[in-house]
Amino acid sequence: MVFTLVINWHLSKWGLTYHYPVKALLLIAEQNTECIIGSVFCLIINNNEVNFSVNPDSLSHSGVRVNPEVLMLARNQKHE
Secondary structure (H helix, E strand, O other), X not given: OOOOEEOOXXXXXXXXXXXXXXXXXXXXXXXXXOOOOOOOEEEEEEOOXXXXXXXXXXXXXXXXXXXXXXXXXXXXXXXO
């Protein structure tokens, strides 16, 4: 399985999915607090703290397999 990491959301998500249609594609966005615009993981940076959230819909379409403990970590951060 091939993972492609993209941290700069200004790169074209659609161009990446066009060039890598048969590979697992992991998209990571910064400051996308709602995590609803196509990224699988969204980093939320506040002062000295970095949290993340997961978009389950994007994850299911990405072809990427994520350890369930990572998903639980993201879920637990929402309830702190």
